[in-house]
Amino acid sequence: MVALKEQMSKWRPVMSGICQEFALGLALFNTFLGDMDTGIKCTLSKFANDTKLCDAVDTLEGRDAIQRDLDSLERWAHANHVKFNKAKYKVLHMGQGNPKYK
Numbered sequence: 001m002v003a004l005k006e007q008m009s010k011w012r013p014v015m016s017g018i019c020q021e022f023a024l025g026l027a028l029f030n031t032f033l034g035d036m037d038t039g040i041k042c043t044l045s046k047f048a049n050d051t052k053l054c055d056a057v058d059t060l061e062g063r064d065a066i067q068r069d070l071d072s073l074e075r076w077a078h079a080n081h082v083k084f085n086k087a088k089y090k091v092l093h094m095g096q097g098n099p100k101y102k
Contacts, residue, residue: 036076042069051084063101 037044042055042065053070057063077084093100 032080036073038076039072040069042066044069044073057101 033046036046036051040053042053045052045054051073053066053073055062055066055069057066073084076082091102
């Protein structure tokens with residue numbers, strides 16, 4: 001028979017981000033960011049410090065659809081006092097003859 005000694009984690013100051021092993025972190029993440037994808041038609045991936053909006057855009061209608069989703073995310077951010085780092089925005093252009101929409 002082996003006796004196990006229960007160990008508790010020690011408190012540590014957190015400089016930024018969400019503690020990976022903090023059980024409340026996931027609940028808070030879902031509470032604050034859970035409604036971000038309401039009304040979004042494209043694929044939206046949410047992470048602790050990153051959000052990705054993805055879709056294949058090969059027509060003007062597709063371009064307009066992803067722009068509507070971007071506008072929706074911007075409205076959500078403003079309403080919830082969240083800022084997206086626009087310096088990190090990237091558009092990936094793939095394929096020959098790609099119209100390279102902005």
